[in-house]
Amino acid sequence: MNTEPLIRMVNDIASYFAAEPDHATGVAGVADHIRKFWDPTMRRAIIAHLEAGGEGLGAMGKEAVQELAARERAVG
DSSP states (O other), X not given: OOOHHHHHHHHHHHHHHXXXXXXXXXXXXXXXXXXXXXXXXXXXXXXXXXXXXXXXXXXXXXXXXXXHHHHHHHHO
């Protein structure tokens, strides 16, 4: 899967949540958005991209994908 559009979407979502005064709440908002609205293939692709270095992802986006990956591992 081409990850460039996914990277762009994560960064756009993170830009929206960057206005959240509490950084942790913003990161959780990005992760929740991805979990709720992206299909599993997209989620797996962005997690794999992060695990391969996460090139192109902004700081908040990386944190959100890390949180998403941790949740998905916990759920199994």
